[in-house]
Amino acid sequence: MSQHMSPLALRIAETKPEIASAQTLRFSVFVTEMGGRGGDQTDVGRGIEADRFDQHCRHLLLLDTLRDNRVVGTTRVLTVEGARKAGRFASEEEFDLFALRKSGRVLLEIGRTCLHPEYRGGGAMQRLWQGVAGVVADEGAEILFGLASFPFDDPTSLAKPLTNLWQQHLAPESLRPQSRRPFAVPIIQPKHVDRREAILRTPSLVKAYLRLGGLVGEGAFHDPAFNCVDVCMVLDTARLTATSRALYAGERA
Template identity: 45%
Template sequence: MSISEPQFSLRLARDLRDLQAAQRLRYEVFVEELGGTGPLVDHENRFEADEFDPFFDHLLLIDARRDTPEFPGVVGVYRLLTSEKSAEMGRYYSESEYDLTPLRSSGRRMVELGRSCVHPEYRGGSAMLQLWNGLAEYVLERDIEVMFGVASLHGTDPQAFRQSLSWLHHHHLAPDDLRVTALPPGRLDMNLLPAEALDRRTALSEMPPLIKAYLRLGGFVGEGAFIDRDFNTIDICLIIDTARMSERHRSFYTRKQEPAA
């Protein structure tokens, strides 16, 4: 995978050492920083892991200056599950929170996105853009048509996010053919405020940058949110259909297919 800054490299995890480096960064972010947990979290060795890890591809952003004898210097992670790997696993990660019937019945090539995180020292720089460039290459190489996955608001009090959740419901709800639905018992109605009571600036200020980035790409959200108390989050399901992207955004995912002049 190509990358523009020489101190970074970008690749898929190749072995257990790579995977554990990703799990170590995930532990620092999702467990230590954000207060999450899970049945397979290894607190002794500081690995955030689950039963899906062997089936996902793990996109790694590595800063060689942080390499140690034990692990490569992973400073950014994206977890990617193709339709084929989901068939091996038997389900998608998101299916514990959402009814994915509309996506499953579409017959289109899909990838589920998840566990995206960047080391705190690399936020606000180019790290997330580098990961997005790697994701674009991954999507192109596999002819992916639909990207989806849960993204999180940190905390479990719906009232703290009533503006942003309501804004997503009123302005970014997925069309019927892509509209997945949150499942009980964690299901949360996102229609917390009427459309006329919303303030766009307030709503967007409550959203993490990753969610806003998906929306700028033309992303939609499923019906309802899901309260994940283990991870201390309110999750929404984001869906990006490359066929529905604007021409400007679609070019990000197709420009590398153009022949060289």
């Protein structure tokens, strides 16, 4: 199916019910599926996952037009102005963003990205990135960043994919977030890391960042509220390759 025939449509949530529809999908993924508690304003009775940053974010909705505009994907973006109103970026609860703030670049934070299980592994993630690209253009953002999560089911299985990330994709010091409470990961020598296995164990959102030229901050952070281990990804929009830029904008390379 070609790009323009896709039944998936993008919209920025404009109303409280639209934002709630994103929070409902987030609850089904982060709480029901992943076994986390969710953010500090999560309402189990209503089945919504929420936190205090939501009111300051723009929420992107991915809708299936063939299924009554059902919300099948979402991500939220927090601008510098939104972060100022919130008191900080959401990622700063886990990572020190001193280097990013000191860079003087225009920052844009991405968070709470998730897809309904039936829409994973296809073009839905790319479609969400197209929505983010629109906000990037609107804001003149130069640096995208945000948390990406590894499931916490088996912490020992994280050693190889995390080691591979830090060995191959570590952000330069000038743009490198630092974990505020580094999660202990067994040190593995590069020769003992099977890169293919490591990549297979790497979550799709992390791989999406990497395909677009993204890099990773230093250290990981265990977030018990979401039953996961987070890394902080950084994407310098100026460093996108021509192919990645085409993918990012949703064009044919």
